[in-house]
Amino acid sequence: MWNYLEDASNYQGHAEKILIPETEAELVGILAEAQASGTPVTIAGGGSGLTGGRVPEGGWSISLEKFNKMEIHEGRAVCGAGVILRDLHAAARRSGQFYPPDPTETMAAIGGTISCNACGSRSFMYGATRRWIERLRVALMDGRVLDLRRGDKIDFGVKPVHRPRSTKHSAGYPLEPGMDWIDLFTGSEGTLGVVIEAELKLLPLPKELLNGIVFFAKDEDAINAVEAWRSVEGLRMLEYADKPSLDLIREKYNDLPEKAAACVIVEQIVEDDSAVDAWVERLEAHHAMGEESWFGSNEADRERFRAFRHALPERVIQLVRQMGFPKLGSDFSVPVEKNREMLDYYRGQIAARFPAPHAIFGHIGDAHVHVNLFPASEELIAEGKKLMDDFARKSVELGGTVAAEHGLGKRKRHFLPFLYSEAEIEAMKDVKRLLDPKWLLGRGNLFPMSPEHP
Numbered sequence: 039m040w041n042y043l044e045d046a047s048n049y050q051g052h053a054e055k056i057l058i059p060e061t062e063a064e065l066v067g068i069l070a071e072a073q074a075s076g077t078p079v080t081i082a083g084g085g086s087g088l089t090g091g092r093v094p095e096g097g098w099s100i101s102l103e104k105f106n107k108m109e110i111h112e113g114r115a116v117c118g119a120g121v122i123l124r125d126l127h128a129a130a131r132r133s134g135q136f137y138p139p140d141p142t143e144t145m146a147a148i149g150g151t152i153s154c155n156a157c158g159s160r161s162f163m164y165g166a167t168r169r170w171i172e173r174l175r176v177a178l179m180d181g182r183v184l185d186l187r188r189g190d191k192i193d194f195g196v197k198p199v200h201r202p203r204s205t206k207h208s209a210g211y212p213l214e215p216g217m218d219w220i221d222l223f224t225g226s227e228g229t230l231g232v233v234i235e236a237e238l239k240l241l242p243l244p245k246e247l248l249n250g251i252v253f254f255a256k257d258e259d260a261i262n263a264v265e266a267w268r269s270v271e272g273l274r275m276l277e278y279a280d281k282p283s284l285d286l287i288r289e290k291y292n293d294l295p296e297k298a299a300a301c302v303i304v305e306q307i308v309e310d311d312s313a314v315d316a317w318v319e320r321l322e323a324h325h326a327m328g329e330e331s332w333f334g335s336n337e338a339d340r341e342r343f344r345a346f347r348h349a350l351p352e353r354v355i356q357l358v359r360q361m362g363f364p365k366l367g368s369d370f371s372v373p374v375e376k377n378r379e380m381l382d383y384y385r386g387q388i389a390a391r392f393p394a395p396h397a398i399f400g401h402i403g404d405a406h407v408h409v410n411l412f413p414a415s416e417e418l419i420a421e422g423k424k425l426m427d428d429f430a431r432k433s434v435e436l437g438g439t440v441a442a443e444h445g446l447g448k449r450k451r452h453f454l455p456f457l458y459s460e461a462e463i464e465a466m467k468d469v470k471r472l473l474d475p476k477w478l479l480g481r482g483n484l485f486p487m488s489p490e491h492p
């Protein structure tokens with residue numbers, strides 16, 4: 039969708055060659071040639087990443103788009119790295135099943151979602167991509183191709199790194215002695231190996247789902263509702279958008295209630311119609327705009343609501359491109375009990391320091407909202423970057439992470455030391471040195487360049 043020298047965050051790069059291998063042997067040959075000539079290689083998936091991870095800064099770009107074979111079986115799908123999520127979702131659905139991770143952008147490729155450990159709107163119930171990988175086929179820079187099953191342990195020692203207390207986390211390697219190979223490669227942002235193929239778990243489609251977009255006239259009521267609704271049985275999506283976010287898409291959705299100051303988007307696995315009555319009570323109890331909220335239970339409603347939710351990040355990306363400023367969007371997640379404190383911090387700092395538009399929306403069920411800043415001047419770009427740094431520090435202070443689902447790539451790699459000690463980062467670099475001694479793969483992702491790893 040995006041060209042090979044940029045990604046959805048508008049990060050731009052350059053490459054000497056763009057290579058699109060058709061077979062595993064061809065890919066392995068390219069990696070061998072790169073290894074022999076000391077040429078950096080950057081792997082391109084669907085291009086929907088938001089951190090510049092797939093954007094080369096020299097060397098070769100290798101796209102896995104031709105690795106698009108897909109087989110659907112009961113309980114599992116075997117997908118080439120280039121299979122697009124949209125195609126997996128459609129094929130799984132035809133077999134009465136679904137693939138639980140839903141990073142909303144369906145043009146992402148399986149290889150990219152594995153490399154970022156993507157999450158998205160249903161992570162509230164199903165967690166991140168890592169949980170759904172049963173087998174992974176990975177090419178290494180030394181010419182080996184590993185076929186790894188869940189439970190296959192790494193065959194070298196690693197020093198452990200700590201894990202933040204947020205429910206979502208995708209920053210650096212989650213090192214643990216005796217960990218699964220699959221867990222090492224997942225979320226490694228194309229720095230350790232090239233994902234060729236994956237076997238992913240599928241679940242049977244729920245018989246009935248209830249979807250709602252609940253509007254509130256007061257933001258505070260929306261946040262109170264979120265805290266109360268986390269425990270609703272069968273809830274698999276709990277998303278939020280503030281007023282500035284709703285205003286961004288009002289033109290497209292002219293039926294959006296005029297007085298709406300926030301919305302909460304829910305999706306629940308239900309047994310029968312009695313679930314609707316329970317929502318009527320919940321809406322009343324939390325002072326929602328009951329009459330004007332939207333509910334639905336069929337596929338068309340679901341698609342309409344999905345498009346509504348997805349219109350938010352799409353509009354942000356469109357604005358960033360139109361206005362030509364760097365994307366200033368956060369991906370921090372904190373322990374759920376710190377959700378309100380983090381939100382208050384975001385709002386307080388923005389009010390005090392950023393006199394320009396902003397929008398907050400996202401996966402509030404996991405205390406993981408995306409704060410988007412729209413700077414209108416060079417001065418505000420600089421202040422916006424400082425704000426993002428302070429948000430990252432606050433997230434860590436509250437026990438959260440510096441990247442919940444997008445990874446760090448090149449744009450955000452300076453956050454890694456906010457979360458991890460020098461010794462922990464060295465432990466990660468030890469693994470990188472072991473699997474990619476010449477530091478060629480995904481160069482510039484996660485770690486900055488230095489004379490010791492050029």
Ligand SMILES: Cc1cc2nc3c(=O)[nH]c(=O)nc-3n(C[C@H](O)[C@H](O)[C@H](O)COP(=O)(O)OP(=O)(O)OC[C@H]3O[C@@H](n4cnc5c(N)ncnc54)[C@H](O)[C@@H]3O)c2cc1C
Nearest residue numbers: 083084085086087091141147149150151153156157228233
């Ligand atoms: C509108 C919009 C909404 C989004 N919403 C969400 C969301 O809700 N949740 C979420 O998690 N993300 C979201 N994203 C971000 C994005 O979709 C994910 O980060 C996704 O995982 C990127 O996949 P991709 O195939 O597009 O990867 P790319 O951008 O092509 O690459 C991402 C990284 O993966 C590496 N990589 C790609 N393929 C391979 C491979 N085969 N082997 C090794 N490394 C590889 C690249 O080198 C790069 O570091 C959104 C993006 C957009 C544009």
